[in-house]
Amino acid sequence: MSLEKIRNFSIIAHIDHGKSTIADRLIQMTGALTDREMKEQVLDSMDIERERGITIKAQSARLRYTAKDGEEYILNLIDTPGHVDFTYEVSRSLAACEGALLVVDAAQGVEAQTMANVYLALEHDLEIIPVLNKVDLPSAEPERVKQQIEEVIGLDASDAIECSAKTGFGIDAILEALVKRVPPPKGDPNGPPKALVVDSWYDNYLGVVSLARVYDGELKAGSKIRFMGVGMDYPLDAVGYLTPVLQKVPSLKAGDVGCVMAGIKVVKDARVGDTITDARNPAPEALPGFEEAKPMVFAGLYPVDSADYEDLKEALEKLSLNDAAISYETETSPALGFGVRCGFLGMLHMEIIQERLEREFDLDLVTTAPTVVYQVELTDGTSVEVHSPADLPAQNKREAILEPFILASIMAPSEYMGAVMTLCTERRGIQRDMNYISDTRVMIQYEMPLSEVVMDFFDRLKSATKGYASLDYQMLDYREGKLVKLDILINGDPVDALSVIVHADKADMRGRELAKKMKEIIHRQMFDVAVQAAIGAKIIARETVKALRKNVTAKCYGGDITRKRKLLEKQKAGKKRMKQIGRVEIPQEAFLAVLKVD
Numbered sequence: 001m002s003l004e005k006i007r008n009f010s011i012i013a014h015i016d017h018g019k020s021t022i023a024d025r026l027i028q029m030t031g032a033l034t035d036r037e038m039k040e041q042v043l044d045s046m047d048i049e050r051e052r053g054i055t056i057k058a059q060s061a062r063l064r065y066t067a068k069d070g071e072e073y074i075l076n077l078i079d080t081p082g083h084v085d086f087t088y089e090v091s092r093s094l095a096a097c098e099g100a101l102l103v104v105d106a107a108q109g110v111e112a113q114t115m116a117n118v119y120l121a122l123e124h125d126l127e128i129i130p131v132l133n134k135v136d137l138p139s140a141e142p143e144r145v146k147q148q149i150e151e152v153i154g155l156d157a158s159d160a161i162e163c164s165a166k167t168g169f170g171i172d173a174i175l176e177a178l179v180k181r182v183p184p185p186k187g188d189p190n191g192p193p194k195a196l197v198v199d200s201w202y203d204n205y206l207g208v209v210s211l212a213r214v215y216d217g218e219l220k221a222g223s224k225i226r227f228m229g230v231g232m233d234y235p236l237d238a239v240g241y242l243t244p245v246l247q248k249v250p251s252l253k254a255g256d257v258g259c260v261m262a263g264i265k266v267v268k269d270a271r272v273g274d275t276i277t278d279a280r281n282p283a284p285e286a287l288p289g290f291e292e293a294k295p296m297v298f299a300g301l302y303p304v305d306s307a308d309y310e311d312l313k314e315a316l317e318k319l320s321l322n323d324a325a326i327s328y329e330t331e332t333s334p335a336l337g338f339g340v341r342c343g344f345l346g347m348l349h350m351e352i353i354q355e356r357l358e359r360e361f362d363l364d365l366v367t368t369a370p371t372v373v374y375q376v377e378l379t380d381g382t383s384v385e386v387h388s389p390a391d392l393p394a395q396n397k398r399e400a401i402l403e404p405f406i407l408a409s410i411m412a413p414s415e416y417m418g419a420v421m422t423l424c425t426e427r428r429g430i431q432r433d434m435n436y437i438s439d440t441r442v443m444i445q446y447e448m449p450l451s452e453v454v455m456d457f458f459d460r461l462k463s464a465t466k467g468y469a470s471l472d473y474q475m476l477d478y479r480e481g482k483l484v485k486l487d488i489l490i491n492g493d494p495v496d497a498l499s500v501i502v503h504a505d506k507a508d509m510r511g512r513e514l515a516k517k518m519k520e521i522i523h524r525q526m527f528d529v530a531v532q533a534a535i536g537a538k539i540i541a542r543e544t545v546k547a548l549r550k551n552v553t554a555k556c557y558g559g560d561i562t563r564k565r566k567l568l569e570k571q572k573a574g575k576k577r578m579k580q581i582g583r584v585e586i587p588q589e590a591f592l593a594v595l596k597v598d
């Protein structure tokens with residue numbers, strides 16, 4: 001297939017605006033799959049993704065399309081993950097394309113995620129085709145949304161395509177627009193091979209499969225390839241197209257998007273953003289933009305039953321076969337015993353990993369409150385990265401603590417702006433910008449410490465705006481903060497896993513609230529439990545969990561044995577997530593409560 005007949009494109013959209021449904025329609029209309037093969041959502045292949053309705057791992061499809069001009073074209077759809085945690089992956093997918101469909105829900109209009117992704121696409125000089133989806137909805141207002149796209153994003157929306165992925169209306173117009181408006185890929189078919197890895201995943205039978213966009217030359221099965229970023233060579237076992245079912249071919253040529261299989265064992269060795277070349281005829285330089293995955297959030301994961309520690313490590317080893325972004329190291333906590341300290345790209349990534357460990361590997365885990373990465377400058381002139389409050393160097397050794405700041409972009413109906421601004425200010429936000437994007441919607445930008453956003457900011461934002469706000473953020477820089485470590489002592493002993501790093505101005509209040517909260521969470525024991533909050537040696541709050549006098553089951557009247565049994569079972573289930581600290585049992589909620597205090 002000559003380069004002239006190839007179109008490489010992505011779909012960018014805010015969550016739920018219909019990206020997957022449109023992708024399915026395109027696959028269906030080009031006959032790539034029979035109806036029977038066409039599962040409800042082909043592109044979202046993992047169970048958890050389907051349940052949550054989000055796309056985690058990018059996958060793609062090569063579609064054959066005969067256009068109205070009678071010519072056959074190859075349309076390579078490169079799917080992108082749809083969440084802020086995966087911005088780097090999105091940027092690599094977009095780098096592999098010449099065009100993008102910008103899908104906007106015609107009833108909802110432009111959202112924060114739409115903006116962020118459009119800016120990424122513009123950075124890569126992509127031809128952007130605005131698509132207004134869901135025009136079948138009675139509440140759809142395509143004209144108004146077109147105007148919004150022009151005013152807010154600054155894109156010409158006069159030839160935006162109106163479609164309904166639900167009914168199939170307008171899908172043919174999308175296919176024609178891809179052929180007519182997206183430029184064909186450029187490249188030197190005879191030069192030394194150069195291909196960009198846009199996704200890698202682990203397959204039980206094939207090992208690591210990488211999806212790559214070839215810029216120059218040809219990747220031939222049987223040749224020897226090199227991953228330039230990690231500097232490793234492999235024999236290239238096979239290459240193929242995703243149609244979306246894998247179809248092996250002898251080689252991938254310039255302009256192609258296809259799969260590369262080289263018997264690689266872990267996805268860390270075939271990283272997104274790396275350049276593949278021929279080991280015997282290497283490209284003089286790699287493609288720009290290769291970055292190591294950088295974890296932003298760290299949390300301790302501890303098995304409830306310490307006998308499961310080896311299982312936890314084995315499970316993480318298996319998960320990292322398929323996830324280049326996860327990092328972990330052994331950690332011992334005097335309170336929680338043996339566990340691991342895990343690094344994640346963001347909160348969603350953390351939730352996914354936790355859920356997979358529990359669901360797929362049947363592990364019961366206690367998770368400590370997630371922390372951002374702090375940079376601590378020491379009195380001896382050196383500096384260290386701190387991933388856990390427990391590792392914070394002593395006060396007399398510290399010169400300064402620096403914390404990561406983000407730029408948060410929030411869109412919400414104007415009537416909720418007061419509530420949004422209050423929330424952002426509470427979280428130490430500094431307002432940067434505020435714009436009306438329509439008569440009723442406002443976009444507001446705040447610089448905020450990442451630590452204030454990590455845990456429940458999005459939930460709070462949603463409830464302050466009745467679910468109408470959308471949020472996007474990007475990393476800015478590290479800034480010095482007046483930060484202190486707040487410790488929680490249970491019966492006089494500090495529990496390392498309950499320590500948090502907080503802003504000094506809020507420390508007293510947080511300490512008092514936290515002690516109160518712990519009192520509510522910690523079940524009554526056979527003896528009094530003292531809960532104290534402290535900064536350094538100074539105790540700032542104290543609460544007592546009073547001893548239990550009676551057996552709980554004594555509350556049940558008469559001999560209603562089923563009720564009694566139910567109560568005991570309920571207690572047992574509750575126990576699953578308890579950690580014994582000294583003589584006191586601490587439930588899982590306690591470890592997360594440290595970040596949920598208002």
Ligand SMILES: Nc1nc2c(ncn2[C@@H]2O[C@H](COP(=O)(O)OP(=O)(O)OP(=O)(O)O)[C@@H](O)[C@H]2O)c(=O)[nH]1
Nearest residue numbers: 015016017018019020021053054082134164165166
């Ligand atoms: N009425 C109507 N509903 C649609 C249309 N397209 C998609 N939907 C529905 O909108 C919801 C979101 O669609 P998805 O295709 O999963 O959205 P997405 O953008 O892929 O979402 P993420 O994968 O979470 O990013 C689903 O319930 C779809 O059935 C449409 O044209 N009309």
